[in-house]
Amino acid sequence: MRASYQWLKEFVDINEDPRQVGTRLTQVGLALEGLETGAGDSIFDLDVATNRPDCLSHLGIAREVSAIYGSELRKPKFELREKTKESKSVFSISIADPDLCGRYCGRYIAGVKIGPSPDWLKARLEALGQRSINNVADATNYVMLELGQPLHAFDADTLEGHQIIVRRAELDETLTTLDGVERRLDPSTLLIADANRGVAIAGVMGGAETEISSGTTNVLLESANFDPLSIRKTSRAVGLTTEASYRFERGCDVEMARYACDRAAALIQQLAGGEIYHGVIDVYPRERKPIALGLRGGRIEGFLGAPVEDAIVERIFKSLGFKIERASDCWTIEAPSHRVDIGCEEDLLEEIARHHGYDKFPLTLPSWKGFGAALPREAEERRLRNILSSLGYTEICTYSFSDEQMERRFRPDIAPVKLQNPMSEDESVLRTSLVPGMIETIRWNQNRGNRDLRLYELSKVYGPHGERRALILGAAGALHAPSVHETERKFGFYDLKGDVEEILTAFDGRTETDTYGLPNYYHRGRVARFGDLALFGELHPEFTEAFKIRHRVYAAEIDVDRLLGVESRKQVQPICRFPAVRRDFSLLLEKGTQYGAVHRMILEAGIPELVRVEPFDRMEAGPFPEKKYSLSISVIYQSTERTLTDAEVESFDQKVLQLLEQRLGAQLRR
16 A cells, blocks of 8 residues: 555654654554655555555554544545535435445446546545546545545436446346456446446446546446455456445445445535535445444453553544443444444453564463373374385375366266365375375476385365365385496385285274276276275376376375274283294185185184185196196294193194185195
8 A cells, every 4th residue: 555645744753754654554454565655745655454454545544643642533525515416416326235245335427527637636646556547537536545535436428317326247248348348247246327228337347338438427336345245256356446346345434435425426526526415315225234243452461462441542543533431340342334344342452562562572372281182093093104214215295186077087986075265286185195296296206317216195184975085105216226336126016015014904894805896097907805894906007197197106005093993902922932833735726716715714613723824835836737726824822821732733733734625626736
């Protein structure tokens, strides 16, 4: 916001130089970003917070200055000379959508003479970055800079039906704005229209067909109040940001609309002549209800850290335009209409801190109230991260926003949650899977020369029924780079399987693989799962090539909520003092018979002394039929009560071999 030092002095007495005034304004939250001096004036460049639209005018800044110096605030003085003929007898105004337009004021001025503005007005506007247009348009811009209320002047004779209707645009309705661009509108756009067509985009820019020109003699002056969110969306949609939209989308003072309309009409009459018809056409469907808040005296010291005298508190609020009444140990404070940012007691306390001075409050820390508490499962997640780091994986963090088409490709069974206000089309939904983000990260690294990767991400995925924690491992390239000591070895399926087993074993998860319910983005024959805890394997080339990756990529998906929720089955047992007996068998099995089936059959023998079964050799061809293969296993027996006899061990062997022969057709290789 650019503001003139000399203009501010018309509202409030200032006895300090511009540099000192800029410092004072910075201390109350209006940071001075620049100060230009010349031509008998100084121009402040102030950084005004988005929640302080009341300071987007000279009157608003002067109000802050009056509170700083304790000086009286003077409003602009003007003389409004009206004729007896009523404005409403010439024009009518109606609001079809009061949710988007809270108030619309209009004045009719007949017989104006359009021409250039006087030098003083041109100089003041140009010093503040405004281009002089003509006396009527300049008058509306001047009042906007003075009072913070945007206005617009129509050539009244171009408005069909002598009426103004505030409505939403119709589907694909078009309007050529003052900059000469035809803009296509949608039904979310608020439009100012006459009896037959749109004449202005509400709060943003007027239309070219009804602009003030050299031939204009009659003017309809608009001063309105619009919904900030509606103006913000419209401004973005049509690609227009104006001084008016800048103010409206932050929130204007609804009670200022009528006063600004009178002020602008008087200035137009002063600059361009004409007759002001009697009365303002004021359509105000839902009058503003004052906001009254309570402020407790004891809360000041508790919140700010030091007490403030009652007289200082009352002076601050009165100078800022608040109404304040004392009742016992608290105040009832009514916020003025221009302070749209005031909504709770903390907002009132901030006003005290700003104008009493932040430097007057001691630098103290809040009182200590004990240790913080870790989030649920925080200890388990830290342990999980430590395990992953020890396995050689590096953590990554990717965005939760994703492309809907990509998410549906990887998880067609889940409807992604759509964002109401996405930043871009390719970030319009919340992710349902961590796989696309992992592939994209691998692609990004490999394109920059980082080809040997082992990565993980522990984060959230989302669905229609809420969010859940998930873990993904991703790997590509070499497990060991080539060196003088060893040749290169690529990362493979069994490396990933071993890492997943390490994680599941650490948390007592089941580590028996199966192949049911495998998604199609994994390579068939190179994928497996550990029950409902983990899914792992090589990603299918059809999916990785879509990311322009032509190397093998491995991934593992682990359900963290299930993994960390597994009840521990670990028990501490003493080392057995009786010897174990190991028996080795070389079995001939039909090709296609998996070791898992052999392992289950041996366990089903129900031998209490059986403590471990381990495979140690496999032969696909040899001195046996082609349809068979040889699997060598070790079976270990041990009793915690006594040393096993040869007869007992022999009976165990016979029971195991008999069961394998009956169920799997296994034979001992001779």
